[in-house]
Amino acid sequence: MSIRHSLLALLQDQPRYGYQLRVEFENRTGATWPLNIGQVYTTLDRLERDALVAKEGDDGEGHVVYNITPAGKAEVRNWFAAPVERNNPPRNELAIKLALAVTLPGVDVQAIIQAQRVASIRALQDYTKARRDTAANQRAADTAWLLVLDSLIFQTEAEVRWLDLCEARMVQQAQAAATGAPRKTPNGATEDAPLNADSRR
Numbered sequence: 626m627s628i629r630h631s632l633l634a635l636l637q638d639q640p641r642y643g644y645q646l647r648v649e650f651e652n653r654t655g656a657t658w659p660l661n662i663g664q665v666y667t668t669l670d671r672l673e674r675d676a677l678v679a680k681e682g683d684d685g686e687g688h689v690v691y692n693i694t695p696a697g698k699a700e701v702r703n704w705f706a707a708p709v710e711r712n713n714p715p716r717n718e719l720a721i722k723l724a725l726a727v728t729l730p731g732v733d734v735q736a737i738i739q740a741q742r743v744a745s746i747r748a749l750q751d752y753t754k755a756r757r758d759t760a761a762n763q764r765a766a767d768t769a770w771l772l773v774l775d776s777l778i779f780q781t782e783a784e785v786r787w788l789d790l791c792e793a794r795m796v797q798q799a800q801a802a803a804t805g806a807p808r809k810t811p812n813g814a815t816e817d818a819p820l821n822a823d824s825r826r
Contacts, residue, residue, distance in 0.1 A: 627704070628660065628664060628665075628668050629668055629671070629672065630700070630701065630704040631650055632646050632650070632665065632668055632669065632672065632678075633672065633677060633678070633693060633697050633700055633701045633704070634701050634704070634705075635649050635650060636678060636691060636692060636693040636697065637693050637697070637698060637701050640681050640690045640691060640692040640693075641690065641691065642683075642684060642688035642689055642690050642691065643662060643665045643666045643669060643688075643689075643691075644662060644665075644688070645688075646665055646669075646691075647660045647662055647665050652766075653769045653770075654769065654770070654773050655755075655769075655770040655773050655774065657773050657777070669691055672691075672697065673691070675696075676694055676696055676697075677693070677694055677696055677697035677700055678691045678692065678693055678694060678697055679691070679692055679694050680692075719741060719784070722737065723737065723738070723791060727795075734791075734795055735792065735795060738788050738791055738792050738795070739792075741784075741788055742785060742788050742789075745781055745784050745785050745788065746785060748777075748781055749778065749781040749782065749785065752774055752777045752778045752781060753778060755774055756771065756774040756775070756778065759771055759774065
């Protein structure tokens with residue numbers, strides 16, 4: 626998540642001080658990604674260093690107000706215009722956990738999958754309820770929050786489907802190991818022998 630560009634985008638709307646930026650960011654994203662105020666000011670310092678924002682006095686109560694510079698506006702335009710790069714996918718703790726679990730002896734992979742499925746379905750229910758409640762009383766300011774909720778719902782649905790696939794593969798692998806038969810893909814082709822802790826060593 627680009628805090629740098631998010632803060633620039635909010636400053637493009639109007640000059641603000643650090644705490645206002647934090648509150649505005651969380652209001653517009655439903656507080657899904659809470660910001661540490663220290664992180665906000667650290668980012669503002671770097672943006673000022675890079676001449677993308679400039680201090681604009683204070684608000685009369687001791688809060689330093691920042692404004693975006695022309696270079697900052699250009700940076701925001703480029704950010705909105707460019708797609709989010711997928712060359713370096715974000716770290717997925719669940720995928721890393723399962724990848725390690727299937728390669729280590731003595732780890733109950735099925736239990737990990739089941740525990741995660743329960744948590745994911747609970748989260749999906751919470752997101753769906755929040756979306757239903759927000760949509761029922763929707764205000765103009767809720768549009769951004771509904772977009773975030775839709776994203777979370779789709780991501781969680783995909784995660785549950787992926788867990789189902791992982792579980793099916795684990796069952797298939799166990800059956801193949803029990804019978805000594807090669808595994809079959811969903812279209813009937815034979816897969817290579819499964820990698821397990823023993824075969825990887």
